[in-house]
Amino acid sequence: MIKIEAVVRPERINLVVEALIEAGVGGYHVLNVSGKGAQQGVEVFTGRGATTTVRAALPKSIITTVVKADMKDAVIEAILIAARTGEEGQIGDGKIFVSQVAEVIRVRTGEKDESAL
Amino acid sequence: MIKIEAVVRPERINLVVEALIEAGVGGYHVLNVSGKGAQQGVEVFTGRGATTTVRAALPKSIITTVVKADMKDAVIEAILIAARTGEEGQIGDGKIFVSQVAEVIRVRTGEKDESAL
Amino acid sequence: MIKIEAVVRPERINLVVEALIEAGVGGYHVLNVSGKGAQQGVEVFTGRGATTTVRAALPKSIITTVVKADMKDAVIEAILIAARTGEEGQIGDGKIFVSQVAEVIRVRTGEKDESAL
Amino acid sequence: MDSGSVAWMLMASALVLFMTPGLAFLYGGLVRGKNVVSTVMYSFVSMGVVSVVWVLWGYSLAFGEGGSFIGNFDYLGFKGVSSTGTDIHGAGTPDMAVAIFQMMFAIITPALITGAIAERFKFTTYLVFLVAWVTFVYVPIAHWVWAGDGWLFELGALDFAGGTVVHINAGIAAVVAAWLVGKRRGVDRGVEPHNVPFVILGAGILWFGWFGFNAGSGLASDGLAISAFLVTNTAAAMALVVWIVLGHIHTGKMSGVGAATGAVAGLVAITPASGFVGPMGAIAIGFGAGVLTFYAVRIRHKIGFDDALEVMAVHGIGGIWGAIATGIFAVGGIGLVNGDAKVLGYNVVAVLATITYSFIVTFVILKILDVIPGLGLRATREAEDAGLDVSLHGERAYVGDGAD
Amino acid sequence: MDSGSVAWMLMASALVLFMTPGLAFLYGGLVRGKNVVSTVMYSFVSMGVVSVVWVLWGYSLAFGEGGSFIGNFDYLGFKGVSSTGTDIHGAGTPDMAVAIFQMMFAIITPALITGAIAERFKFTTYLVFLVAWVTFVYVPIAHWVWAGDGWLFELGALDFAGGTVVHINAGIAAVVAAWLVGKRRGVDRGVEPHNVPFVILGAGILWFGWFGFNAGSGLASDGLAISAFLVTNTAAAMALVVWIVLGHIHTGKMSGVGAATGAVAGLVAITPASGFVGPMGAIAIGFGAGVLTFYAVRIRHKIGFDDALEVMAVHGIGGIWGAIATGIFAVGGIGLVNGDAKVLGYNVVAVLATITYSFIVTFVILKILDVIPGLGLRATREAEDAGLDVSLHGERAYVGDGAD
Amino acid sequence: MDSGSVAWMLMASALVLFMTPGLAFLYGGLVRGKNVVSTVMYSFVSMGVVSVVWVLWGYSLAFGEGGSFIGNFDYLGFKGVSSTGTDIHGAGTPDMAVAIFQMMFAIITPALITGAIAERFKFTTYLVFLVAWVTFVYVPIAHWVWAGDGWLFELGALDFAGGTVVHINAGIAAVVAAWLVGKRRGVDRGVEPHNVPFVILGAGILWFGWFGFNAGSGLASDGLAISAFLVTNTAAAMALVVWIVLGHIHTGKMSGVGAATGAVAGLVAITPASGFVGPMGAIAIGFGAGVLTFYAVRIRHKIGFDDALEVMAVHGIGGIWGAIATGIFAVGGIGLVNGDAKVLGYNVVAVLATITYSFIVTFVILKILDVIPGLGLRATREAEDAGLDVSLHGERAYVGDGAD
Ligand SMILES: Nc1ncnc2c1ncn2[C@@H]1O[C@H](COP(=O)(O)OP(=O)(O)O)[C@@H](O)[C@H]1O
Ligand SMILES: Nc1ncnc2c1ncn2[C@@H]1O[C@H](COP(=O)(O)OP(=O)(O)O)[C@@H](O)[C@H]1O
Numbered sequence A, B, C: 001m002i003k004i005e006a007v008v009r010p011e012r013i014n015l016v017v018e019a020l021i022e023a024g025v026g027g028y029h030v031l032n033v034s035g036k037g038a039q040q041g042v043e044v045f046t047g048r049g050a051t052t053t054v055r056a057a058l059p060k061s062i063i064t065t066v067v068k069a070d071m072k073d074a075v076i077e078a079i080l081i082a083a084r085t086g087e088e089g090q091i092g093d094g095k096i097f098v099s100q101v102a103e104v105i106r107v108r109t110g111e112k113d114e115s116a117l
Numbered sequence D, E, F: 001m002d003s004g005s006v007a008w009m010l011m012a013s014a015l016v017l018f019m020t021p022g023l024a025f026l027y028g029g030l031v032r033g034k035n036v037v038s039t040v041m042y043s044f045v046s047m048g049v050v051s052v053v054w055v056l057w058g059y060s061l062a063f064g065e066g067g068s069f070i071g072n073f074d075y076l077g078f079k080g081v082s083s084t085g086t087d088i089h090g091a092g093t094p095d096m097a098v099a100i101f102q103m104m105f106a107i108i109t110p111a112l113i114t115g116a117i118a119e120r121f122k123f124t125t126y127l128v129f130l131v132a133w134v135t136f137v138y139v140p141i142a143h144w145v146w147a148g149d150g151w152l153f154e155l156g157a158l159d160f161a162g163g164t165v166v167h168i169n170a171g172i173a174a175v176v177a178a179w180l181v182g183k184r185r186g187v188d189r190g191v192e193p194h195n196v197p198f199v200i201l202g203a204g205i206l207w208f209g210w211f212g213f214n215a216g217s218g219l220a221s222d223g224l225a226i227s228a229f230l231v232t233n234t235a236a237a238m239a240l241v242v243w244i245v246l247g248h249i250h251t252g253k254m255s256g257v258g259a260a261t262g263a264v265a266g267l268v269a270i271t272p273a274s275g276f277v278g279p280m281g282a283i284a285i286g287f288g289a290g291v292l293t294f295y296a297v298r299i300r301h302k303i304g305f306d307d308a309l310e311v312m313a314v315h316g317i318g319g320i321w322g323a324i325a326t327g328i329f330a331v332g333g334i335g336l337v338n339g340d341a342k343v344l345g346y347n348v349v350a351v352l353a354t355i356t357y358s359f360i361v362t363f364v365i366l367k368i369l370d371v372i373p374g375l376g377l378r379a380t381r382e383a384e385d386a387g388l389d390v391s392l393h394g395e396r397a398y399v400g401d402g403a404d
């Protein structure tokens, strides 16, 4: 089984979630992080609003889903479409990390692996 | 070494933590996420309390622990017992994901792998 | 490609971030967790400030970066230096977990693997 | 000058001023986490901008003896407004105290509107809107209703503490503004409030401050103030109860935001009536306010019109009900329940006049602001997506992580 | 009618009303993140329910001239309660102002109880409990102590601002309620407060509002009010200091929640005494309150009885100490320090009567609510585990993530 | 005794007390999430410690008739301070009311200083500092300026509500304290405020409370109070507007924290002038305050001196501008704009005297505390890194996770 972790813009999370469900994933979870990639940081106020500092890391959300190996490409494709802003995409649109999962167990039943997804 | 990530009900975290410690894990960490699996979402208020919407993802907690390969089964068993609600388990009780970790380093000493756990 | 996850003291995050950038990583993300390793918990107040309880897990931050395999050792070294407190290090300084990432995709362009980092 | 009344008017003015941060929290809690600073600032900045406008020309235009429709320039910069005598208002309380009290009303009214345009209205344009709207919409209507030579005042319409001037006016302007700025992106399924305790804090502060709003509107520390205080509390309480009961009937749960909204709806509805009705009238008004605003919110959601935080449902509908209910439940032989329909008729005229005027002039102001180069009503799509806090205010409401 | 006193009574009433949202935040900050809306709502909804009860029948039963034990139905719906004259209370301040002021006490008292039952009591049942408890417990005791024909008043027990009626009463009811609803699941190691700033905000609002509570209880703007104001502040300050010092002695740290709790304990203890003692008496009372309530909390934790937010320790013990201390430190020749034990004796009688009555009647009410079909005291196990916010209120206090 | 003035003084005192929790939130929101309890506690604990000090000896030393420089011991423990008569202050309002009002000023002044030392000052040492600083710095300067026999009062310096005593004094002490405690670790790039809504809440409460601060300083409910109220609001509003406009010019964004800071700066600057200037003078003062404090903050950041929350820039510079502006804009023929430079000269003397005295004595106190075994100014490096909340207060401000 395959774990797909997508770091995306927080405002895109709802679209990505919809895309995942449409793609047929069995589940997912979402969390908020601060991240930095190619994207420049933003200027935020410090010093009570008179001066600013550049904040390198920006708010991002990570959505993680574990899927059967054969769904991998479809899911990645779905995320790419949902997370990309504009035709061309923009810096800060995010990244997808794919890795192997050795086992999955459903807590409720103890079912294992693909049948637990 | 093996990374075990268990997505569980937030109200079960304390029990799971206890079970892990009893099972002898060297460490763990916990974070809160929103997740969706088989479980239905909940109805929450929107519109200043007069109307509702269904929120698909529910609050879940993820507890992660990295253990020696030979502890894997015992730890999974411990989590299953601690996280399952009722005899039969209920939808929403969570999932456990197991994957390989290539290296572990203890920051303090630089010790590596199993001796760092 | 290699995923490096470092669990460090929250107050060290800025130093670790600087070290990562200096080491030349392409990106990273940070999140806050509660964790427990060898470090003792802290005593916190409960009962409206008259009595205390020991809280086993402490606030930690996890910084995650995915890098090319050949950067792995340099990055780990950089984290170790930045995260270690004092000459000798102290309990609670954290741990680094290293694992394999099978694929990386840049959302913006669809670029893959090493060129997406 | 009666020192007891001065003490009460000072306190009432402070209370009404405090309502605006309260509103900031009520609204700020209702939006998503990426637009909190923005939403709070819409209200907070009104304390700055409108105070200055009021001192420079607002008060003079509202309360100068300029005729039926608008004041004059006699009191520009508060020139000649006495802190000890009562030339203008002829109440026992010095003119300056009344002018201060009225200032606080002018501050909160445009802030109320912002609930409709939250999460997308451009902040710099909003600052200009504040100045224009207070000057061209609020000030004239305040003159009509409260100035001695205002036409609605002379007609005999009764609006004790601002049902038309404040609430209906804000509700209608909210509809226009929400319409012209357009719908938020991606909120079709409804937005879950990001911080319910802030909503309750805001409602608590509003309730507290509303005692100044209503019980101060008699401009004296006397039996009328006491009675207005009582009915204010009673109507709020009743509408709160109605909201949670209706919520329970429809969903099986009792929303904290709903309780807060019910309370505010009751407070809105009792506002015009608070100097004229008794405790049982207040219960009736609170009950009606609860039912009407509850279903108004539901209908608004069905329609899908994006008055984001329900300004029309709560302040518009609540205010209209209050104006009518004043005509129904007023004691002293002037209410419909006492067989006299005159006040009811006058108040209907006042409501219609307010709706018409507020609608048209708010529309014109916004249309002009929309086309002025450099202004425009709506934040960019990127700013909206990323959240107005970071985009327009350079701040995140909460910084939870250790990074950077 | 003295306009200065009216101004003060209106303001004091507003301040006491504002205490209830303050309490909501104090309590709301102390619980876990999954029960915040629930905890806040226990207090906030009292502003709705009890206001209505008070207007309809509560005031009449509490202050009607019905005899030693209970009022009568003369003032149902506030009929005949004058906003200008003083037929009932015979103070310089109009009856309606006094009735309003008293309403705010009736609102906060049951809200205080909810600290004991937080995180598990069923909300719909709580609404019924509110009505029943105010009617059958609060109202009679208020009559005994404050009505001109109440038996404790006639006896000569001194309770200036509500030590017995409000605090001891709430503390005892809290014990009964915590006992009958049972212990929360999984809190043996103690619960870490989820939001300390909210706790301090709540304490700050309570302190602010308590000036109305105590300095308003003389029903006039005079030297007695000034003196009550001073001793209120002084006792709160002293008890705050005691709490952080004792905390430091026992743990080496100084808790913010502890500071807040100490302040509230001091405010509780000075309440009955505030019209009768001087500043040095206030320091003594604050000191005693700090020490007693601090160890009461520690003992409560050792015992493990689940009075979740320490209502008995703070309000019960604090209130009992205050009642006794009034008998000790009262000036004007009536306190024990002046060689007169009479008031001390009367107050002991008042305390015992309040404890007994509150215990029994609260017990009976809860037992009945427990067996009424559809009610029952405790939320389901699932609701408790998932948190009452989502389960009973359909809301999460904070929405931090972007999903959905 | 005028009951209206008593009502107003009680209310004004409550308002000023409420400013301290407000300040706690303003400051608490500005720091990082690991130092929230600590920052809030610096302010909140002052309500405990300073209240006790004031009752025991502070008031007596400040307002006893002891000569030009300091009071005496006549009123220790508030002995002989009348709640009905006016022996000491000779105002229409009883002495005890004035003494209470003044207590609230003594509470907030040292709390203001803590903005400079936030996130690193050792809490136990701070408690000792509170006692020493109020006694040796605040009390003497209050005597100079406000006691009938104080030398600055006799000179003719005008400080209506505490520009020198409170704001300049706190600003200078803040510089000394920030210098001696040293720079925080790792804040070179500036700290992003962790909770902007708390900052706005704090500013809202401060603005609300400042009406008591300034409009209460005439010690009566009269035209002077009304006028002081008006100019207070006006200056705050103007400075708020200036800050967001300047912020927009420099960064293209409008900071919520900046709006809050501007408002506070305006309030600071109008404080000494509030009894002497008219509304247009208030606009000028607010404008100047906005500009000066805005650039003062920017310069402070360039220099890198770690006055963490800009106490010197806002209260020091704002206060100095206010004192000078009083001399410029005072009406009634005494201001520079009316051709009279006398008051300006006296106020410059008062400012210089305050700066010098506050600097030296604060320095001496802190140097002594630094060397006393067991005290010392700075928390350990470990405590600072982990956050003072957990290290010194045993609490985390927010508990978001379910673990443990
Ligand atoms: N090498 C990496 N390791 C971990 N997270 C990364 C890495 N690169 C990027 N990210 C995450 O992805 C987010 C978006 O990356 P970014 O580089 O801005 O996208 P793009 O390369 O398309 O511009 C970052 O904010 C960060 O959270
Ligand atoms: N395929 C998946 N990938 C990632 N997380 C998942 C996946 N399936 C479930 N989860 C997580 O586990 C939680 C519990 O899953 P759920 O399906 O409700 O359990 P069950 O299947 O026993 O009913 C979900 O809320 C989600 O956070």
Ligand SMILES: Nc1ncnc2c1ncn2[C@@H]1O[C@H](COP(=O)(O)OP(=O)(O)O)[C@@H](O)[C@H]1O
Pocket: B025, B026, B027, B028, B029, B064, B065, B066, B067, B106, B107, B108, B109, B117, C007, C008, C034, C035, C036, C037, C038, C039, C058, C060, C090, C091, C092, C093, C094, C095
């Ligand atoms: N086996 C583990 N699995 C997952 N996380 C761990 C593990 N061991 C430690 N951690 C994380 O690392 C943090 C620091 O570990 P700790 O044991 O205190 O360091 P050290 O061993 O150097 O004293 C912990 O708080 C926890 O969050």
